[in-house]
Amino acid sequence: MSNFRFKALEIAQSRQALLVAAPTERVADFFGSNTFNNEVMRTLLSPEAYLKVTEAIQTNGQIDRAIADEVAGAMKSWATAKGATHYTHWFQPLTGETAEKHDAFFDITVEGKAIEKFKGGALVQQEPDASSFPNGGLRNTFEARGYTGWDPSSPAFLMDNGAGGKTLCIPSVFIAYTGEALDYKTPLLKAINALDKAATAVCQYFDRNISKVTPTLGPEQEYFVVDRALFYARPDLVLAGRTVFGHAPARGQQLDDHYFGSIPPRINAFMVDFEFESMKLGMPVRTRHNEVAPGQFEVAPTFEEVNLAVDHNALLMDLMDKIAEKHNLKVLFHEKPFAGINGSGKHNNWSMGTNTGVNLLAPSTKPKESLRFITFLVNVVKAVHDNADMLRASIASAGNEYRLGANEAPPAIVSVFLGESLTQALNDLETKSEITVNKGDNVYYKLGLNRIPSLMRDNTDRNRTSPFAFTGNKFEFRAVGSSANSASTMTVLNAIVADQLNKFKTDVDDRLAKGEKKELAIVDILKEYYANSKRILFEGNGYSDEWVEEAASRGLSNIKSSPEALRVYMQPESLALFERTGVMNHAEVESRYEIELEKYIKNVQIESRVMGDLAMNHVVSTALKYQNNLAGTARNLVELGMTAEAEPVKAILREISTRVMVIKKGVEAMIDSRKKANNVTDTAERAKLYATEVKGHFDGIRYEVDKLEEIVDDEDWPLVKYRELLFVK
Template identity: 50%
Template structure:
């Protein structure tokens, strides 16, 4: 495909445009993590500039990922003045390597005050530069990390790169114990499936809640939802298919390996899945996917909604984070092989994953916490807030054998016949899938299904890399000093299988019985973003992050503050939006309709006292009583929102107030608002309905 990667300064472009010595030096930096030679940067910058200008670019930007969770960019042109009043196109190695955005204008959790503005972006040469198109203009985007003047990470990328280094270091120690002397680097790989909703722009433009908060704050359920299960994998509507085609073209130009697209379960919901990539590049690509979805949708008079729960009562959206580990010589460390009970390297790696997820389940929960996910977790098609692992029949059987002290078999998939002679029989997988599990083994990778649809995948993968690096280091410490490696390994695997079997669960994660069972097993159940944030402040968390040099105490404290601050701000925006919609849209329409009903009753009475007006009277009574309740709840929401905005309490207490007081007041107001929608004449209801938004594409 000629268009694939045409807007990426990838390996092929570098090989073509760079001198051989420069190319080899840069390649060593990328592949082996060696320091970048400044003289190499100067040559690369010039080649990159020429390539971008030939493509039509006039500006460049350091493209980075601040703690807002989205991307940021400041565009500078290539032009430089000459003495004769003209300009030349220039781009130096210094401009490639380093930028200087305003650090105090991004979330920093107290690291940077308003008067302390200096921050730096630094080129991440392991992720290729690319050309981004906006309104026909091309800009050279240079993926970078972002740090403060005092050196702390202020972004999502820096800790991700640090965690990848930590994982590689500890994985190499374990591989060496198994006689592997050829692997020089281990990296985590990710494929992030992205769920999203599409709505017609004409409806979006009439919904203040969608515009300001990304979700519907009012909205009665449509007569039809997803109960017929007819949308999932259904035939694509023409308008949606056209959007997906254009989206694929945009992504393929950017080198994003968009592979699979389909209707998701909820009406108006869809999914895009990519092919695996190195974690930091996959993270960059997922940001490009979300950005491209929004831009391409607008070309089709659609709006892409990435909120985790834009519509109450139907499935929410998540991001399935498919995580694995690979060596630089092409080995997937989570590939069990044909007989996993004989593959002790695989069993050691997967045991480390199991122990890590059990020991640090609360950290994984924190990594997927945001206000939108609080609406989603535990609902349809979403995993519960309880972390558990699904291994499947084959591996579960192997770990039961380990607990019993011996390995002698690997269950194999049987041949499956359909009963139709013309259809081929085939060998089915050795295990089923469990889509209710938040952390499921799916053949040669783990699928972390708890990740929120709108968030960067950096945070969850930082935690996965970190906790597995920690357990691998524990395994290496034990085995490196063992006088008898085989005996020590057998003991270690048995101990892990025995002590961490509580985290394994292959049943229905949506059931109430599982919640009760998980409590008996001692598994944590953190239901809200506010409570999840506390895990970041534990001394054990700080020690873990500092041990592997992923985040220091100051950086962790900043993320605690930012998580809670963003939660409070999001709920505050939603509350103020509800107040605005209630005052300026819902109450006026309710008053107008009640007046019409009253006038109708008066007119009928004056025409004939014998006419039965009980239906109109009952309707008016129901409308007025609901309106009174709605107004009382509105007054209460205004009161508690004002109180919350003027509070000066500690971050956690502030978050608790927004969750337990403000959000509950919002729910009460919504209940009455949604009832008013079912009473008021459809022609007079001021908001597009669920029926329109979910089914009119």
């Protein structure tokens, strides 16, 4: 068996970096060349059609059939000229779980249809064979089939279809005939819309020229890379996306700085390759290699409008997956592929921009703009404070459960970091007693708002341990899992901020109706909000045990298990918020809840099965063979009269026996727990049993297996070891 491991190692060792021709043209010459972008539309569409389409994108408006026909015609000729043979609606169903994750994130598996017949109707609406996509009971409830619909705000693009041709991919939503969302994109678009409305209304207090607010997202994506042959020699990586066993390497993170002076050549070639392809697909990425663990890297795009950024992240992950194949590599997007080693996140950098070009979370040198900045800042803090558990629910998954609170990752406690000077400024504002503004006074100076920009400029402090940190002109939500579709978290974040801004507007308008001065009313309300939500602010080390204690004493939640975190979606307040903001109705939330629980169960179940199989059929069997060898050695020594010398050998024999016994019992108990859980019909209850009882056996089994790895002859050990996986040439 260990032959397999050594063969894989030989293959991995012999590989050379692929030669990748770096693009000779300037970036501007190929950026977006595989997308049906604005530029292309301008040249190929009639001026009327172009105007209608861009207008519809701006206003989320409808596109009528005649225009759709024209766009479809233009898309078809553009795509065929570039070698497209097929087209497909590209959407993001609610899968995304470990085993099939990489192709399920978005979907070209819906058979691409031949492009000759492509017309407006086919552009606007498609009926995929939706039976294979999860719907959380929605389709049963409504007895409806699903269809996909074109999202004109995300440009269509070309992908190699693997058969020598290209497929035109049309970003789409996926909904039931009765209108309920079956995908990630639909509620996200609604949340973006809700935020736009709410934020624009609040902006009107400050600037009448602001007519649109667009939330922005720059997701920094962390990932591991391993050799392809080694990947396939680890059934746990193949089936569960993570290693269920493996002893930490002697050389772990402590030496990473030295090790990562430069990127290994094979990885470098891979990066250059996918970066180039990403650029052609209109994705503005820059790769980085500043991650803590060996074999771990990061890619960060320039931020874009949230919907586009989410599509691009999903597309980027798929692209990386494909291009890694070409380089005989495998990308691991799992949150915790290796125990004891840094996990991977997807840091969601988020802000809000206006049609006038202003970043609403950027401090300004102008006092009047400072009030606007503080307004949005405090409202975000309050939204996070009031809905921390919803944010926590939005990042819940089986994979992220391993990462949150483990080494080098934020805990499951949601807190906000603002930095010392900004916190100080808000404290000052809060403690400022009633001020009176006389004729001729500058209200902003009286409020101290003239000082904020200077404070901000000094504010260079960074806190890398905070799950939700203000980083100068945006918030960075770091607790999102690396394999997640950012849409989940962006839907919740934009919805809760929209909801909060709506409340704020009501509060301000109430005061204005009483004849209060606008600026004073705003500041008064912000003071109150701040006082009520500042317990969520934390500047210290978020990874420390002290914080866990302190957070508990502050009454902040620390929801560790995913099923428990997800349950928050079903609370009346959450359901009401989703309804109020028009993001999701009760049935939609409930179906998502079901689907997330099912995914969780499936993931833990797969992991548990892999663990049992590897433990018994690979590890224990190998240990027993080794034990047999040792027994022979001991017997020989005794026969030769070397009884004393036989003692250490017997000691190892005993240790192996004990560990094998514990593993065997552990696996049996785990199987019993699984049976018990599988007999429970209620999904939430079953998920809970998986989270507690089934998973409860993991650590014990793993501990013994990892000990055996240290004892059993390296020659015989069947599983590729961490040190072999983590250091790619």
